[in-house]
Amino acid sequence: MKTYLNQSVSLTVSGNRFPVKGTLIDLGDDILVLHNGTQFLYVPLVHIEQLTRAHALEANFGVPSEPPLDPATDLSYRKVLLNAKGMFSELYISGNQTVHGYVTSIMNDFFVFYSPMFRSLYVSMQHLKLLVPYDPHMTPYALDQEKFPIHPTTASLARTFDQQLRKYENEFVILDLGKHPEKIGLLKSVRNNLLELVTADGSSTFIHLNHVKTIHKP
Template sequence: MEMYLNQPVSLTVSGTRVPVKGTLIDLGTDVLVLHNGIQFLYVPLVHIQQLTKCPASESNFAPPPDPALDLAMELSYRKVLLNAKGMFSELYIAGNQTVHGYVTSIMNDFFVFYSPMYRSLYVSMRHLKMLVPYDAHTTPYALEQGKFPVHPTTASLARTFDQQLKKFEGEFVILDLGEHPEKIGLLKAVRHNILELVTADGASTFIHLDHVKTIHRP
């Protein structure tokens, strides 16, 4: 992919419905940086299904400014998250699902994202499709900073996503932003990477941890 650095490219990203297009700015071992003429997009390589050069008719992108994140050393997914802490950002998790807020904590295989809508959202690193940082002076929904202070979670954090979910046993939780009713309910148990969730009708649903993108408590 190095041959396409500083050239317009088109990405097919898993979970998205349309190609992502822009100038390929940087390439790391597990993430790349794209500028679409307006914003910088940080895309984990694991979710790139295809990368091709844009046709000349679709490659008229504005020249990129300095990157939103200061990545002085070698580019990596974890370094992107570390540099994004405290910066208003947009997350693409699946399809058209996006979340706006701030990265507040980064653990081994998940991070905590604080947003006006979901408050503390626990995001599996393996399921983040794109991270888009905003201008330093931008706030969510144009709220004044005093009306939307960042409150990092006061809950104790585990090192791994499965251990974090285990801490929520016996609590009412919402998985994957509540995209399906079967992913909302009482987290009864987490055993051998399988979650048992009791849904509204009182029945148990079993979900493998690998398919859990996010979790939060309303």
């Protein structure tokens, strides 16, 4: 893909209905950077189903400005998250559903994202599709910092996502941003990579850990 650096490309990203297009700015072992004419998009390679040269009629994305994140000598997914800490950003996690807020903590295989809507959201690293940092002077929904200060979670954090989920056993939780009713309920247990969740009607549903994108408490 290095032959496409500084050229216009089109990406098919898993779970995203529409192609992602822009100028390929940088490329690392596990993430790449696009500029779509107005924003810089950081895309983990694991979610790229296809990368092709953009059609000639879609190939003019202008000259990119300086990226909001400090450029890393060796670009990597983890370094991008570290550089994004405390910076207003947009996450694409599932399909075209987005979350706005701030990366506050980064653990082995998940990170904590603080947003006005979800407060402390625990995000599995393997399910982040896109990260889009905003201008450093912008805030979510134009809220004053006094009305939406960044409050990193005061709860102790586990090193891994499954260990973090176990901390919420016997508590009411919301998985995957509450998109599906069967992913809202009492987290009964986390065993052998399977979650048992008791839903509204009192029945149990079982979900494999690999398919849990996010978890938060209402």
